[in-house]
Amino acid sequence: MYQYELDNQDIQSYFKEFDLHESHLNILINNFYRSRDKDLKQFSQLPSGLITKASTLDASLPKIIDQQTALDGTTKFLVQFDDGESVEMVLLPFYKKFTLCLSSQVGCAMGCKFCFTATQGYKRNLKVHEIISQILLAKDYIIQLAGEKRDLTNIVFMGQGEPLHNFENLKKAINIIRLRNGISISEKNITVSSVGYLPGLKRFNELGGVNFALSLHAVDENKRGEIIPLNQKYPLKEILPIIDAMELRRKQTIEYEYILIDDFNDDLESAKELYGALKDRTHMINIIPFNPFPGSKLKKPSLEKIQSFKKYLVDLGLRAMIRTTKGDDILAACGQLNSKKEKQ
Ligand code: SF4
Known part of the structure; x- marks a missing residue:
């Protein structure tokens, strides 16, 4: 065991x-x-x-078989499990703290067009100990780097895989992460991101008050379906009411993520639609400029377009911010993870 x-x-x-x-x-x-x-x-x-x-319990950790550090200090690790499968995880420094972006599956079945992981297909779910091992490896690395002075304080399930598609293992891993005398990272510092996998979303409150981030990216159902194939099965009109009905605990947050793609969803019409859909919701909108990856035809918009998209929303009273890109020089930013040995 x-x-x-x-x-x-x-x-x-x-x-x-x-x-x-x-x-x-x-x-x-x-x-x-x-x-x-x-x-x-x-x-x-x-x-x-x-x-x-x-002493008979297996306390071995997976191997780190590759590691790269970006100019901004973001470090990406390629972690290999007993069966030879691997995932990438990303450690992001922020002053004295670190956030770990970890993976929940080997590859992913969702096929999102803006995501490098999608190109490697789905292999399997990560087991509970494989999810927890990523955290322990990251903690060991931080101790080597900075001794006891800095620590891992935040966990985001935004790496490879759709976390709600691996619900039971995600749920148990979160329970372990929160154990007071153990890793002890509280639910308010854990965020689960999803493209809206409905069977898992319906059970979200079983995850004990962790934060939720919806990968929204487009409001029009057809347009969203073009970049998130899952939207054809679980459309926004079914997803949004479930999010609205979530009973939030104190300090529990919901965020909407919007990857801004050049000449796809970065125009005034898209901004208007987004405003129309979210104007009665108070949650933060994170605007994420698209991060290119090998083989993708999608492009990042100009800085001017990104800023005017945000300004439009903020001027109308929505809470929106542009997320700073981290680690893109080593393909460690949002949507750039891929653990396949021969990448496209
Ligand atoms: S964005 Fe998330 S859900 Fe979509 S393919 Fe990438 S890892 Fe999977």
């Missing part, structure tokens, strides 16, 4: 013959996910049989 797939309940049941006291459970969670030194013998209060059983 993998150590990094165990939540509170799993630990209780794995060690059920030892009738774990809460303090024992806390020691184990701390040891498994925080100190990770495996040396449980120092805890004299733990039964020796439990220590022996704990």
Whole structure:
């Protein structure tokens, strides 16, 4: 059994013959996910049989087989799992903090036209321990880089894969990420991004108050369907009411992401449609200038077009910001991840 797939309940049941006291459970969670030194013998209060059983858990991490750092400090890692499959994850520095953009699937089945991952197709879901391992690898890297002075504070499920298409593993991974004595990153610092995979979206409140980001990118159903094929199955008219009905907890946020593509959705008509659709909603709109990737015919709009698109929305009272592109010189920005060995 993998150590990094165990939540509170799993630990209780794995060690059920030892009738774990809460303090024992806390020691184990701390040891498994925080100190990770495996040396449980120092805890004299733990039964020796439990220590022996704990040592049989598989605590190995996947391999980092490639790593590149961009001019702005963004680092992209290619992480390879036991079966040889791999994903990319991206670590973004921000003053003393780091955000990790992690992957939830090997490849992706959604086929979005603005995304390099789509070109590699779908291979498989990541397992819980493979999702958690990305975080542990990132934490190890931060310690090497900056010692204890800086830490991983934010997680965004915006890497490879549609997270809501791997719902059960996503849900369990989030439970583990939030464990107080373990990785301990709270739900308000975790964001799940989705193109609107409806079966998962309907269950979003099971994820315990994490933030939600919808990849919107166009308001007209046909136009959205051109770049997000899933829209033909789950159109916006079904997605938006579900988002509107979400009961938000304190500090839980919803954002709309809008990738701005030259001569596709960056004109005044598109801005008007966006305003029309979102004018009664108070959530932030993140405008993301398209990030080109090999083989794509889509283009990034000029800075002038990007700024006037934002200005139009803001002048009408919507909350909108342009997201700063990070790591695009190493293909680590939004929509540029691809873990296939021979890229197009
Ligand atoms: S944008 Fe997200 S959902 Fe669409 S293909 Fe890329 S990884 Fe998959």
